[in-house]
Amino acid sequence: MPVPPDRPMMCLIFAVICWLYLTRDIPPSFWFFFCILTTWALQVQFLLQIIVNRLCILLPDAKTRNWLRFGIAGIITAINISVYNIWIPAKLQISQEYHDINIWWDRCEKCLYLVIDALLNWYFIRTVKQRLINHGGLKKYNRLVRFNTQIIFVSLSMDALIIGMMSLRNDFVYMQFHPVAYTVKLNIEMAMSNLITKVAKDTGRFSSS
Template structure:
């Protein structure tokens, strides 16, 4: 029996044995990464519980990213295993989870950038600019992807095939642009002013940009394969990126701690852990 809003001509895409093995391996890797990420997120949440509104928002974003990736991965695996059938509700839930993933991750990156921006208004504009750009991409996906996955018509399927690659390219561009801007600020605002300890952050972020771009290129490349292949990989990719962001926050916090003579962490943000969720003027307090 077809699910809600599924046309009678809908055809289930058969999976080869090799594809099904790939799906199971990817799902297992996603669950393992989710468990590892949960430990890091729990530790960070414990440290942030009394750190103020900004820290609480950051912790919420961590858990939203983690939970949305995990839930999406489970739903995809159940669908690909024929445990649940296609329906409008299922597709809508996938797009909602995907929307949460990209917004939370990008805003976590925006926060990292805003920590070393001296102009709080510019930091706020950056946050809303990214949110608006992502919102436009979300609307396009809601409009095109769901009808295409329901196989409403060949036109929708073809349009989605093209738009999916463009949207993933745009997301890669936003990700890379934010990280390059962060590197530029570290280089011009910190290292150039004599804070040589941030050379480590500079080099680490260069390496992470390479990893991030590689992941984005992999997911774009997978769009030429059956949709189940790249869709199952997507939650894993965002969990890896989340771990990169948490590692970056830990690195910044450690550097700040080394530089603090009093032993209390109030240099970057309001505490050690708000190095991951600090104000726009936080680094300027070091000068």
């Protein structure tokens, strides 16, 4: 499950655009906020679908896999649509009401992403334990469970840092940290992918190392 090179590039583009905005080289406008939000929304959607695809490898039922893929995509899309309808008007200072709503909804939707990320990883760990280790007797996958259990805290801490940075005086500064956080999360997924491949090729069926 390699991570396509366009996704780290998307993080870089996002970071550059945010920096140019903070240095006032790019003026605020509808199209600027629309582009920055679209880039961000794609990062979130792609990252969670990587986790979903990793999980779907372990699910034998095609119906369950489809429900998971389209269900997560639908939930994230619905959240993203709400962000478009609130965040852009708030940044354009359409009204004080949009600004006030955005203050709490911006934090809420990022908390939702954190929860979804945590639940998907928990489901992955649970599925590996039940299907491969307990029922399949493949003790070698204990390595994968241990690694995922440990690294998930790093991944979720990135989301927590984004939420925390939203309390800074300039509420756009946290956007600059966003590509850093998602680059870290993408690297975690690449590490997970490499470990899954390595463990799967390991011939030691009952190895617990």
